[in-house]
Amino acid sequence: MLKTKDLGYWYDNPKNSLFENVNLEFEAGQSYAIVGQSGSGKTTFLSLIAGLDKPKSGSIEFEGKDIGQIGLTNYRKKDVSIIFQSYNLFTYMSPLNNLLTAMAITESSHTGDKAFAADMLRKLGLTDEQMKQNVQQLSGGQQQRVAIARTMVCDARLVVADEPTGNLDEDNTAEVIELFQQIAHEQHKCVVIVTHESTVANACDNAYRLEKHEFSVI
Numbered sequence: 637m638l639k640t641k642d643l644g645y646w647y648d649n650p651k652n653s654l655f656e657n658v659n660l661e662f663e664a665g666q667s668y669a670i671v672g673q674s675g676s677g678k679t680t681f682l683s684l685i686a687g688l689d690k691p692k693s694g695s696i697e698f699e700g701k702d703i704g705q706i707g708l709t710n711y712r713k714k715d716v717s718i719i720f721q722s723y724n725l726f727t728y729m730s731p732l733n734n735l736l737t738a739m740a741i742t743e744s745s746h747t748g749d750k751a752f753a754a755d756m757l758r759k760l761g762l763t764d765e766q767m768k769q770n771v772q773q774l775s776g777g778q779q780q781r782v783a784i785a786r787t788m789v790c791d792a793r794l795v796v797a798d799e800p801t802g803n804l805d806e807d808n809t810a811e812v813i814e815l816f817q818q819i820a821h822e823q824h825k826c827v828v829i830v831t832h833e834s835t836v837a838n839a840c841d842n843a844y845r846l847e848k849h850e851f852s853v854i
């Protein structure tokens with residue numbers, strides 16, 4: 637589904653590249669963890685495959701097409717869902733309206749289908765009352781489940797997550813990992829997760845380590 641071709645990136649000086657000549661493949665129906673020391677460039681890599689920034693060298697192909705050709709704005713809207721450690725929900729809205737808004741913005745095939753959105757939130761453990769409250773009244777684990785539900789009601793087939801369990805306790809982490817596995821295996825999407833946590837990396841179908849400017853399979 638997604639391929640990096642001789643991908644390279646640096647911030648200020650080409651001599652200080654974070655990584656170069658990276659050739660990795662990510663398939664639909666699979667989950668991938670990316671681990672590595674702090675500052676090694678994991679988030680940078682994720683932002684490149686999410687179309688938030690442009691490669692300094694090489695390219696990224698999504699379903700056989702250079703994402704630059706798809707157009708990064710179009711790619712981010714249609715093909716990618718992003719989940720952050722800090723949830724990034726519309727804080728002035730209810731969970732239900734967060735989902736309905738995301739569906740409308742991304743022109744999801746389920747746009748306007750309130751019952752579908754409510755059903756997804758119910759499946760992820762929210763009560764009918766909670767889904768209509770302001771999201772800020774929910775716990776961290778519940779807010780992250782809303783962010784994940786948002787991904788599940790949108791059509792984007794690449795799901796990227798940056799430290800999605802960073803603010804969660806053990807139980808919520810286990811539940812969130814299980815949801816990512818469902819997204820990969822049941823929705824047949826490709827899930828790429830940057831994580832510090834070995835439990836998350838071990839639970840994913842595949843894991844890469846970014847170390848000394850290179851990716852290796854672990």
Ligand SMILES: Nc1ncnc2c1ncn2[C@@H]1O[C@H](COP(=O)(O)OP(=O)(O)OP(=O)(O)O)[C@@H](O)[C@H]1O
Pocket residue numbers: 647648654672673674675676677678679680681
């Ligand atoms: N906008 C920026 N401008 C300049 N340097 C940056 C910028 N963003 C990140 N960096 C630097 O690039 C390197 C890689 O950062 P990145 O956030 O990708 O690493 P990371 O592996 O995700 O780290 P962490 O695990 O701590 O989140 C770091 O040394 C960081 O200071």
